[in-house]
Amino acid sequence: MIQLETLSVHLGQRLVVDDLSLTLHRGRVTVIIGPNGAGKTSLLRALACLVRPSSGKILLDGDTLSDLKAAERARRIGYLPQNGVPAWAVTVRDMVALGRIPYIGRFAAPTAHDDAAVETAMADADILHLADRRVDSLSGGERARAKFARILAGESDWILADEPLANLDPPHQRDTLHLLRQAAQSGKGVVVVLHQLNAAARLADDLLLLKQGRTCGFGPCSEVLTQEALMTTFGMAMEIVNLDGRTAILPL
Amino acid sequence: MSMRRSALFVLLALSFLLSLMAGKVWIAPADWFSASPGGWIMAELRLPRALLGLLVGGVLGLSGAVLQGYLRNPLADPTVVGVSSSAALGGVIAILLGISGLGLFGFAMVGAAASVLLLLALSGREGGPLAFILAGMVLATLSGALTALLISLAPNPFATSEIIAWLMGALTDRTMDDVFHATPFMALGALCLLSTGRALDALTLGEDAARSLGINMTRLQLQVALGTGLAVGASVAVTGVVGFVGLIVPHIMRRWVGERPSRLLIPSAIGGAILTLAADSAVRLIPGVGEVRLGIAMSAIGAPFFLLLLAKLRKGAA
Numbered sequence: 011m012i013q014l015e016t017l018s019v020h021l022g023q024r025l026v027v028d029d030l031s032l033t034l035h036r037g038r039v040t041v042i043i044g045p046n047g048a049g050k051t052s053l054l055r056a057l058a059c060l061v062r063p064s065s066g067k068i069l070l071d072g073d074t075l076s077d078l079k080a081a082e083r084a085r086r087i088g089y090l091p092q093n094g095v096p097a098w099a100v101t102v103r104d105m106v107a108l109g110r111i112p113y114i115g116r117f118a119a120p121t122a123h124d125d126a127a128v129e130t131a132m133a134d135a136d137i138l139h140l141a142d143r144r145v146d147s148l149s150g151g152e153r154a155r156a157k158f159a160r161i162l163a164g165e166s167d168w169i170l171a172d173e174p175l176a177n178l179d180p181p182h183q184r185d186t187l188h189l190l191r192q193a194a195q196s197g198k199g200v201v202v203v204l205h206q207l208n209a210a211a212r213l214a215d216d217l218l219l220l221k222q223g224r225t226c227g228f229g230p231c232s233e234v235l236t237q238e239a240l241m242t243t244f245g246m247a248m249e250i251v252n253l254d255g256r257t258a259i260l261p262l
Numbered sequence: 263m264s265m266r267r268s269a270l271f272v273l274l275a276l277s278f279l280l281s282l283m284a285g286k287v288w289i290a291p292a293d294w295f296s297a298s299p300g301g302w303i304m305a306e307l308r309l310p311r312a313l314l315g316l317l318v319g320g321v322l323g324l325s326g327a328v329l330q331g332y333l334r335n336p337l338a339d340p341t342v343v344g345v346s347s348s349a350a351l352g353g354v355i356a357i358l359l360g361i362s363g364l365g366l367f368g369f370a371m372v373g374a375a376a377s378v379l380l381l382l383a384l385s386g387r388e389g390g391p392l393a394f395i396l397a398g399m400v401l402a403t404l405s406g407a408l409t410a411l412l413i414s415l416a417p418n419p420f421a422t423s424e425i426i427a428w429l430m431g432a433l434t435d436r437t438m439d440d441v442f443h444a445t446p447f448m449a450l451g452a453l454c455l456l457s458t459g460r461a462l463d464a465l466t467l468g469e470d471a472a473r474s475l476g477i478n479m480t481r482l483q484l485q486v487a488l489g490t491g492l493a494v495g496a497s498v499a500v501t502g503v504v505g506f507v508g509l510i511v512p513h514i515m516r517r518w519v520g521e522r523p524s525r526l527l528i529p530s531a532i533g534g535a536i537l538t539l540a541a542d543s544a545v546r547l548i549p550g551v552g553e554v555r556l557g558i559a560m561s562a563i564g565a566p567f568f569l570l571l572l573a574k575l576r577k578g579a580a
Contacts, residue, residue: 058474084476094468097334098521104463111464111475116457144521160467164475 011035012057012168012199017066019049019056019223026052028223029066034216036167036199039190041210041231043203044220045244050203051092053220054170057201058089070168084112088166090157092173099146102156106132109163128163135159135189151182158189168199175206187213207248211235211257219243235259266518270532274316277539281312284543310438315539317441318433318501321448321455321493323534324527326508327515328455331462331523332486333391339508340494343394344401346505348377349498350429351405354412357425367443367499374495377401378487390469390479394486431502431557433542444496451493452531454485459524461485466523504557506564507534513571 012034019027026049034040042050055061057068059075068075070086078086088109096105109131110124132138135155145153154174161169171190175183187209194200194215204210210217217234219226219242226243227234235257240248247262282304283289289308293300322340329338340346352373356366384397409429416422461482464472473479497504511533512526519529538556541563545554 055470058470060470060473080473080476080478082476084474087474089471089474091468091470091474094471096466097468098331098466098516098523100466100520100522104520104522105466108464108467108471108475111460111477114460116460157467 011071012201013069015067015069017053017056017068018064019052019061020064021052021061025064026223027056027063030223030225031066032218032225032228034199034201037194037197038215039194039200039202039213040216040218041202041204041214042218042220043205043207043210043243044226047222048220048243049223050220051172052223054089054172054201054203057168058087058170059083060089081112084166085164086166087168087170088161088164090161090169090171090174093176094157096145099144101141102137102143102145102148102159103128103132103141105145105156106137106159106163109160112164127165131159131162134162134192136185150177151179151185154178154182154186155189158186162193166198168201169193171200171202173203173205175204175209183209207240207259208257211250211259267529270518270529270536273536274532274539277536277543278312278316280543281315281539282308285546306437307435310436310441311433311542312539313438313441314433314436314444314500315542316535317444317448318497318504319507319535319538320531321452321497321534322504322507322538323511323515324452324455324531325490325494326534327512327523327526327530328458328462328486329490329508330512331465331526332458332482333395334465334468335395336513337509338395339505340490341402341503341505341508343398343490344381344405345374345377345398345490345494346498346503347402347405347409348380349374349495350503351409351412352376353428353499353502354409354425357428358412358416358421363439364443367440367496370499371447371495373405374491374498377405377495378491381487381491382484385483390483391465394483427555428502429557430555431504431560432553432555433501434553436500440500444500447492447496451489451491451496454489455493456527458482458485458489459527462523502557504538504560506560506568507537510564510568510571511537513568 014030014032017027017030042053044050052061056063107128110120110127113124114120132141135158137155137159140152145156148156174186178186190200190202190213211231214231216229217231218228219239221243227239237248237250249260249262251258251260287303289300289304294304295301326339329343330336349370353366353370356369380401381397385393413422413425416425461477464475464477512530515526515529515533519525541559542556545556545559548554
C-alpha cells in the first residue's frame, strides 16, 4: 500500500498538492480526476518520485519512498508518462525491454528471466505479432499497447499512468481500460489520472477528486461519485445516470 | 546483425591499411619494415597519421552518437555543445604565445576542461538535456567569438595563417608523440561515453520515463560532459576541429544497425574511424601542390552527403 502523509508539493512557487493524507491499496484501481491544474499530474509525479515533496512524505509498504535507491524504487513502481513519443524508431521488443532496465546492471546482459518477462508482457498486451516492428510504424493504439507492455515488463507492484487514454479512439480506450483492470486483478496497485469522466466511473474502484491540490472526496467510486461532489470539483453541473447498471455522466 | 558488425570491422581494417599505404608515395606492405625510404615514411609519418585518424574519427563518431542520444536530437554533435570550439580556443591562445607540441596540447585540453566546467555550471544540477544544449550553444558562440577576436589581434600575417590552418583541422605531419599525448585522454573519455548506453536507451521514452526507470540524470550529464570533454578535447588538441563526423556517422549507423542508442555507440566509433581514415587518405590523393585540409574535405563531403540522407529520410516519412 502507498500512504501519503500530509503531502505537499510545490512547482516553483506554486502549491500544487496541498496537505494530502490518504492510503492507496494494491489490487485496486484508483482514478484521480479533477479540473485542469488541480495537481493530478503533480501528485502522480510525486508518487513516482519525479518531484520532491516540499513537506510530508510518501510510504511505500512502510518504506519512505524518497529513501529508496532509484533502481529499487523503479522495480516497485512503474510510471507511464503522458504522450511520450519515442525519440528513436526502436523495435517494439526493444522498447518493451526498457522496462527491465531497473533489473539489469550497467554493463550486464539481460538474463533469461528478463527475456521471458518481456515476452510475457508483450503477450499480455497482445502485441507479440508486432514484436519486430519499428515503433514509428505503429498506429496510435498499437503504440499505446506497446508502452503499456513496457510497464508490465517491469513487473512492478504499482502502475502509475498519466492520461493513458489520450488520443485513443473508443475501441482502443476500451482495450487500455481492460489492461489496467487486468493489472489490478493480478494484484498490482493501479493509479490513473483520467480526464474522461465516464471512463473513470467505469474503471475506478476508488476515486480521488482533486481541486487546487486538495481532495474533494476520496473513497470507493460508488460512494464518492455524486452530483454534488462533481459540482464542487469541477464547478459545473453534471447529471449521473444509471443505464442497466452502468454509470454515465452527462454534463448539463 | 553480427554480420553487419563484422562488415564494419573489415571496412575499418581496409581503411586503416589504405591510410597507411596511400599518398604521394605509395608504400607496398613489403617495404613497411624495410630500411628503405618507404619504411621510414611508414614509421615516422604514415603510422602516427593513421593511428590518429583511427582515434580521432572513433571518438568523434562515438561522442556524436552519445550526444544525439542524450539530447534526443539527431542534429547534435560535439561542435554544438561548445567543447570543440573551447578546445580550439585553447589551441589558438597557445599558437599566439608561440607554444607548440605538448604545450599546445595542454592549452587545448585546458580549454576543453573549462568548457566542461562551464557547461555543468550553466546547465545546473537539476538541468536536463535542454539546459545542457542551451549552455553548450552559448559556450560555442562565446569561444567562437573569442577565437575570432584573437585572430584579428594576431601580431603578424604568419601567426594568422598558422592559426587558421590549425583551426581547419588536419592529420598532416603528426608524430607518435601526438598519439601518446592524446590516447590516455581519449581512452578515458571513451570509457565515460560508452558507460552511458543503458541510460541513453531509457531516454528514448523521455526524461520522466528514464528517471522513473531509475536513471540518475545528474550522473548521466556528468558522464556525457566529462566524456565529451576528454575525448573530443584531446582530438581537437591534436588535429584541430574536424566537423561533420560526429553528426553524420550516427545517422549512417542507424540505418545499418538500428536506432537503439546503446547499440549505436560502438558502430558509430568504428564508422567515425572509417570515414576519417578514408577522407584523410582521399585528401592525400587529390592532385595539386598542397594538400586539402581534412576539416575542409570532411565538410565538403559531409554536407552534400547529409543533404542526400535528409532527402531519403523525408521520402521515407512521406
